[in-house]
Amino acid sequence: MNHNHTRPGILLFAVAVILGSFATLRGELDGSALTPFVVVAFIAIIVGMQLPVSLAQRVLTPLTTAAALGLILAPLNFDGRAPGAASVLVIVWLGMLIGGVARRLRGRQLVEGSLAARFLGMALTAVLARDVSIGDTTVVEWAFADGTRRSLAVFALLAVAAVGGLFEGVLEKAVLWLDEGGTLLGMMTDEIRPLAGIAAATASAGPLIAVAHPVLDWVAIPLLLLPVLMMYLAVQWVQDSRRDLEESIAAMSRLPEVSGFSRTGHGRRVADIAVRIANEMSVDPETSQRIERTALLHDLGHLGLPEPLPGGRTLNASSQTQEQIACTTVRIVGSAPMFEELLPLLDQVRTPFRQWREFGERIPLESRIVRVANAWDDITEGARSPRARQVALERLHLGLGYEYDPDVVAALEQVFVAEGALVV
């Protein structure tokens, strides 16, 4: 997360502050507003701010949003009058501010742009539900009127909640766009579904809290927040799994070096170069992840050799030795079924490019990139001087089209030219 305090985000936050202050001035609150339902919702809003979820470049606080929507859509009664949008938004705004400040005091991150987008989205929902009259009633008044079918009402409430939610999403994306021109780096498509799930669960929890309010009163809030909490935990589990996997793969990649079969840091360096080449060639994030993993694990097979190769370099090894290494790599990595898709990629790292040119053998892009990155690190041995790089590039050019894919080598050159580390 490096998009925390951006100018557009701060700007949006300023808009939210102005609107929140306006609501505070306009809202008519007195002691009659302190019903148990309002107090519990207020607490849930504050607590929810401590439990953010970062997914697909968005920061959500599902518990805050669900509790606030419940409050916004519920048939409240302050002193015999139904409060307008401003009065309800005061409570939401103060809760979010207190929650945000509490989070900062605990030394955690707070993304202003996301907080602002969230509040503005809910403000839109509140105005649509409580202030805009259709005919002569507002949506909330109509939804809880005696003659209204409750099942129909809940759909109307969901619709206004969804409009606010979409507005929030658009605002948050706009902040990213204005800041970065909308890079989608690190955007994982497998995060879109959880995001949709969280958004759906959050948006439907709000109307359900509102509908259950006449029956359950304040108990509706903790009860109906449970599924949302479960969702929050699930996202944590997803992120834990990802971290476990990353750490394990990193430890695996160090096996050849801890046992003295390769140079220190070789796997990591090859992975870094390979990922930079991949970015230069603008591959999609999934392929990029496969490239990184293939690079990290490509040398595990060295463990099967009776003696370490000189300097751990595969570059000068016979094709027989390279085949043996690949075979052992596949055996080690393949013992975990989850890495199945990496096996053909690991096996092909040793294939020279001429197999493609002369025999039409399709070598996966991942393997071609890792092959070049590995050669690069074998030649430079991790040295970063312009001289070492120049020498390495010359070596790669000698094997161009024969050993190495010219497109990949060109991308590697571009990487260093772009960094100003190489003058061509």
Added chain:
Amino acid sequence: MIYVVTVAIAAVMALLCAVWLHGAPQPTSWVIAFLVVAFIASLGRPQAIGPMQFSVSAIVQIAAIPLIGGVGASVVSLIPAMTERTSAIKRIFNSAQRVLLVLVGSLAYHGAGGIALRPGLENVDLFTLVVAMVAASAAAALVNTTLLAGVLQRDTGGSLAFILRDALPRVLSSYALSFVAAYLLVVLWSPARLGWISALFFLPTIVVIQWSLRQLADEWAIRHEVLAPFVTALDVRHPGAADSSRLAAGAASAIAAAVGLRPSFVDKVVMSARLRDVGLLALEGRPAAIVRRDHAVASSKVLGQIGFLAGPVEYIAGHDERVDGQGWPEGLVGEQIPLGARVLAVADAWSDAVTDGCTAEEAVRLCEARVGTALDEVCVNALRRAHGRGQLPAVVR
């Protein structure tokens, strides 16, 4: 087979009795809605989280009891049988099991003062509803565990009491989760007057729960699966290491369970047993004496960066300690040694003896001879019990 047929016949009889007493389930629109929800819920397969099984179908079954009665709930509980991809015998057993647990749950519900919720009912006492639904869930969990334990007992020949004691907490905790979700659904359905629309709104929740359980299951699976390459890498350098790792892990699992440790703790001990010799990789080419002395501590060089292995690495580092304080690296005495490391020491001693050609019984006796000097008495007694129950891993020669 005979057991399954008996259970199936019991289920059919019970269902016929219920239909004869109560007639067809009412109201029809609710029953149809339930069938649809049950079908959607059954599309998500039950998730195994370690030894725990959880399925969202249980939520639908428990919620059906107050709303469409025992007979309706039985019919609803048969839905997953259509989407299951298991053998016929398993399907029959599962269906019969569900019908029985729903009917018993329904009896418990009415016994605890629960009333049948009908359309247009005003002022439902929510507290009584909680009590009655808890009773229904608990009864269903008990029936579920008992019938399942019966199957396991026939499969493994273990003691029924032990299997029950092992399975009941797991089943109860999964039913507790189902109860909360089911209660929510029932409250929205009847007292909050949403009717079958609440099922529609509840679907995202069901999908969410299903998805989150899958994440938990995945995390569990990843943590176990991702260790395999380390064992294989060790086996590449030291042929036979993989089999010895399997034996030690099986023994550690049985000992830890017999000591009465929590499942999460057992899990950590099993991981430590699988990886106990990985440190050898960091000592390639060192003199044998150094390798013997340092291999336990060296494991942190290999695994130190993996967060979730912090516990297992600590056990591995301490598994060469001796209870008399003559061990290595710290010379800790008795209880000072982490319990996980003491369990691992016994599992390690047993699997080493077996690998060296002892029978399982001889290896247990060898461990018993070292109680008080190298090995911890509680853990060795647990090894003896596990051996008595036939829970130690099989030795393949």
